[in-house]
Amino acid sequence: MTIYEDQERRRFVDVMADHELDLPADKEEKRGRSAPTRYEIDGRRIALSDLLDAGLLLAGAALTWIRPRIGATYRATVLDTGQVRLEDGRTYASPSKAAMEAADVPAYDGWHAWVLPNGRSLSDLRSELLVALESRPGGGDPEVEAVAAGSEWTSSESV
Template identity: 35%
Template sequence: MSDSMRDIQVDDEVFAYLQSRSVPLVDTPNDVLRRLLLKDGARSAGEPDGRRPGSLMSIIEAGLAAPGDKLRYHQSRLKRTHEALISSDGWVELPDGRAFPQPSPALKAQIQTEVNAWRCYVHVPSGRLLQELRLEAASALQE
């Protein structure tokens, strides 16, 4: 991010729009504007591809997953399977090119409903749920 930041004022309607496009407890209004206006194309200092590490980064750092690994969620009742990839910075990338710093908003974008993707997405190479990998990565950090 640049050393100089500018203050801007937006009305309630514009702020509500920004909120509707944000990832709760992750995005700042600047993150949303950057994504909408610059398509993540602008880079910030200290962030190699313009975005902070995603929540899967700890799993990558623990050696439990690798960039390019597939994630899969199968909706058995609907007979639909949804896939995504883990990016090198710990984000979840969908086949349509959208990327999310957390798995739940990514899966919501695919199935159009709120779910806990940590308990739904299966890490294809290991056959384990993301939740299991996250817990193992957390315990590895504590050792």
Template identity: 35%
Template sequence: MRSIEIDDEVFAFLQSRSEPLVDTPNDVLRRLFLKDANRPAETPEDRRPGDLMPFITAGLLKAGDKLIHVQPRRGLTHEATVTSDGWLEIEDGREFPKPSPALKAQTGVDINGYGKYVLKENPGVRLQDLREQLRGEA
């Protein structure tokens, strides 16, 4: 087996398309590039639902909703769009099944996406608030 080096951005991309504790980076590359691999190439229609899917099902979010995180000292505002399958698409087009890895890709640091993302249309509502509401309904 050969070794290759990849940068952090490529590794984050591979992680965003992997199933945690199941896929290796090689599995993801094989799935993306070799159509005849054990697992078929993942398309938006057949990928697993993201962590925000229960929010969509409960009517707390809908596809196309925007989430933002503001970094006032750096003068930055990061935006993510909720997809129809509960993933988050960030400004550069990458998609993530979970809020925290999406926000890490935007800020460059580990950060709680649930605690820091807020609804663009209602900045007083954090994603964490919606999660607590969802848990209260269960």
């Protein structure tokens, strides 16, 4: 163990141990799939309607957010429009906004908060959608997918 002190007299401890992880130096050495930093399809954020369209989420699905530390449970329903309706009838376009309003907090990631009866979070479904899109020919690029499927794809830029 080594103790360092900086110019502002703050102390830092460096602990060397036999069980330290040997981390890869660069991304190429990493194994496995890392979580994406942005959840997008064709340059726009994934919405609940994308999960509905893919059949990963059904309209009318019950959502629950349990906060055991404060003893609170919030409930909501997914609408066929991709919106989230809270128990009190308030409706929101995003799961995060629904979570923030349900709990009366300034910020919260509703994709991780809301859980289906089977225990899967909306975040799990979103990740599943991205994996499914990446495994398709063209990796989710509509032009490449259309060519692979033998159909003609027209970009909105050329119309």
